Amino acid sequence: MSELPGDLKEIIESCLNILPKDRPTCEELFEKDIFNQYKNTLATNKSNTYEPFEIFTINELYHWWQLAGGDVLQELKKQGLIRSSPPILSLPQ
Incomplete structure (x- = not known):
């Protein structure tokens, strides 16, 4: 550095x-x-990649993602943000 x-x-x-x-x-x-x-330059290299998706709301994209097999709980488990345990272990002792 x-x-x-x-x-x-x-x-x-x-x-x-x-x-x-x-x-x-x-x-x-x-x-x-x-x-x-x-400061005085214009962004001229705007990518066209995202333009088709700009017309949809986040709710519509999420719905399509779910229809394509997207699973929030599975993604959270993959990232290690939640852990699943058998229901028998969650009973009061």
Whole structure:
């Protein structure tokens, strides 16, 4: 990290604060001098990948995902966010 410019180090360190309230917002970051070269440019390389999906609501996409076999509980189990246990183990003792 010693080869990085000082202002870039400052940005990285400020973004790595533990408390979110101490982190800079996007607007605050964009005001830094390191981003001056991008302020007057227009985004001309917009991808066409997402355009067909922009006309659907999140509820419609979720419904289609379920119809295609999507399972929320299975995805949560895969990520280790929930664990299933046999019902007999959840009885009061």
